[in-house]
Amino acid sequence: MPVETITWKNGKIRYIDQTLLPRKVKFIDCASVPRLWKAIKRLEIRGAPAIGIAGALGVALAANNSKADTFEKFLAELRKEIKYLASSRPTAVNLFWALSRMECLAESNSFKPVATIKKILLKEALRILDEDKKSCRAMARYGASLVKNGDTILTHCNAGGLATADYGTALGVFFESKRQGKHIKVYADETRPLLQGARLTAWELMHEGIDVTLICDNMAASLMAKGKIDKVFVGADRIAANGDAANKIGTYNVAVLAKYHKIPFYVVAPVSTFDFNIRTGCDIPIEERDANEVRTIMGSHVAPAEVKVYNPAFDVTPNSLITAIVTEKGIFRKPYQKSLARLKRP
């Protein structure tokens, strides 16, 4: 069973603090929106689907904590908190998708008492969480159909249970493949600067009994040249209408390598990761993070303290490098502009 990354517990949001893994498994009970904002910002909660769920639960929490006695006051408060939560991280679209879904629901229930709307909002947040669980399982099944017994697979960052409420996206494919009796071997990129591959993916895969080998991000090419990688599976933080996919920095690097070595490159992401308002990946906002994430590791300086740093948290893989996109609604292939169109929400 995957770890419970994020849940609702006694009127609070309970989540595992991912900055402490794998050294410490610590659950936090979060009772306020500012604390949740910080948790998303600091990557205590991370992974596009998990951030979406956190956003939805955050709106439920804000509603729950509200003392407003009229709908107008309540909605004004809620909108302020939603705007605040939306400012935590700019790239993963699941956050905006979940916040917007919660806001629309509040608006459309204006005729009901505030106490009732609070219940409706919590129910909706839990539905988003539950939908994520189901979509993880569906993605895993579709994805596993692409995996053969004996495959060696490369993955980047953490697209596992820790990035979702359940099985994960890319890693879900591995868990399901194993469940189906396929023997697979996984290489996990450590994923600098924040080492989600080393800290989270290695930990999760070992926990689930999957054969995992950790590498530095710059070692994948040499493995590919030796014919040791059969497939690449990664997650995504936002996918444009044409299939261009933003994901953790370094994903585009892997995609170019996969193309050069003629290795299939698969993106696994729920429909909530698609942003049909954005035509191509060029328009996806890319978060730049603090220089000290590169200059220091686990608090130790590894570079001159004053050195300039470029630290984008994500990059964009163009659709041409993506063999297929696996969602809970099926597997999509080129031309994406056309194939993905059927996912558009009306």
Next chain:
Amino acid sequence: MPVETITWKNGKIRYIDQTLLPRKVKFIDCASVPRLWKAIKRLEIRGAPAIGIAGALGVALAANNSKADTFEKFLAELRKEIKYLASSRPTAVNLFWALSRMECLAESNSFKPVATIKKILLKEALRILDEDKKSCRAMARYGASLVKNGDTILTHCNAGGLATADYGTALGVFFESKRQGKHIKVYADETRPLLQGARLTAWELMHEGIDVTLICDNMAASLMAKGKIDKVFVGADRIAANGDAANKIGTYNVAVLAKYHKIPFYVVAPVSTFDFNIRTGCDIPIEERDANEVRTIMGSHVAPAEVKVYNPAFDVTPNSLITAIVTEKGIFRKPYQKSLARLKRP
């Protein structure tokens, strides 16, 4: 002026301990071959040309410390120490080249008194050091002819003064370009696992007043996609007769990215780095290092303690991905098999 990476001082080998940089500038006076072996193994001394010089000085040290009173005893001792030094690191050929040059010289002076041979050997080691200084300057001049005013250049690992006795190989090109009044900007890959880019290259370039920005190894692709990299310059640890070049792990990664983005990729290395006994890169032995270099950073665990690790210290860039090889004897281009033939020692 570049830092004095390695010299001969009062009968000892003085070198800067590169494992402590950039936090601490500490010089070690090494008086024994086992201590030198450890210094090479632990990467206190690193960089193919510097390892070669260390090897030559190591033979001079062994000779100096010898109490043998006959040539036979002296040579037997020397050969034992040479064999031992050769076991420190397997990939950089400069070490074997320098050790073999010293051994041949001892052999060819068998008719002289041991005390005289000791002097001859020290003189030869200092000549190797001096040749390296001169070849650094010559490589830098040839390399700088490939650099335009305004270029933005990517480099990987540390091919600087710290890898040689002087200006460096790839970084020497930058220093010389600056000296010629060209404005350049450098992106330095941090170069996991041992972070030579973050610790050494960033430090050296800042020290010499060159505009340097540090990135994680997985960020180069996104810079290239944005058209922000004009050229790549790297060093090499061993170059086969056909131009295939072994260099720090991740170099092949960068070479593939450069090819994909149509960016020139230059290797800068002295003639002592060529191994004409080896036809192609497939035959270059690649050192695999301890798993804990990946699992831990600066002593802190960044991954599960028991996770499997793949940790090759080098990879091989095939000649097809190399735009040109810059040596102290000029710039060589494809077909390398043919162009490099004129470097073969008779």
